[in-house]
Amino acid sequence: MVKRSATISRDTQETRITASVNLDGQGEFRCDSGVAFLDHMLDQVARHGLIDLDIKAVGDLHIDAHHTVEDLGITLGQAFAEAIGDKRGIQRYGHAYVPLDEALSRVVIDFSGRPGLFMNVEFTRASLGNLDTQLFWEFFQGFANHAKVTLHIDNLKGFNAHHQAETIFKAFGRALRMAVAEDPRMAGQMPSTKGSL
Template identity: 70%
Template sequence: MNAPAPVLAPVSARIAEVSRNTKETQIRVRVNLDGSGEAKLNTGIGFFDHMLDQIARHGLIDLEIEAKGDLHIDGHHTVEDVGITLGMAVAQAVGDKKGLTRYGHAYVPLDEALSRVVIDFSGRPGLEMDCKFTSGSIGAFDTQLTYEFFQGFVNHALVSLHVDNLKGHNAHHQAETMFKAFGRALRMAMTLDPRSLGVIPSTKGSL
């Protein structure tokens, strides 16, 4: 007789909801790390919503973000604080990191543009980003805020993140390849490895 297939222990839902309220912004983020890429987004910055949608779609994360910020000043606080709150939600949903693949990477092209993102759920925040944007703004989105978003995420998700735009002439394409690659790398890193369920992916025994 054939031996019965092993039954894996069910994994608890990797879902989190975080609210962050300051004098500058009021933000609510809900994530389901094992979703299908559905997104409900309202930050008040159209292009930023478009980029967050790329993270959800390519990361296969169900993502809800409601943000009200001081856009009468500029988009800085809103974009940075969305990154912070998303990082907090991802960290909470990931939990103790047992069985996590931990590392993720992706190259994503869009026409002439090409970006690479590498991520490590190391427990240590660190961001290295290299992109020479060809325009200072895309619609109402200040391209400098791409760095601020990733820095906010890194500081609160406690990950090491390398983001490099390798090629590109169109600023929209440059940004989109980075956000798509981030979603793809995030998806890979957050995937549970069936060969190491219940095991912390580190020789130290903790992350």
């Protein structure tokens, strides 16, 4: 079986990030980005996606978390794109509904090669820990652009902002797990009538 893993480094004047992903992992997670709530959310992605994530990030947090969060999305997107390869034999599409008490979110993803983020979430608080909730959009935009996926994220219910965020990231992990899974019926074929993605 082809090893489906990748390590990407991104160094700018604002951040230094290295992200390793293993699409066929056990949900192992290592990360200390300095943005504790984001680390907690990415742990959900790893655990529920059964994707190993190992992230080292240093950013200009003395300003705010914006550059770190956005660049983490970019770097992870690049790592996923490299790990998935030419996409032959994968499911391609993934979706998940995830509840947490009163909150319910839906995430749908397509490894289409056409980047797009369609996010319908109204957080009930402006921040969680030291993380501005507006930055979740920046994270997912960076991921979608660089993994070259179409990504729909909808929070359908919820009044606790922590629950809203957690259902989104858990559903994201589950949708990723479904989309990147190998499909034995495809037998290495491209999941597109165009012949490429």
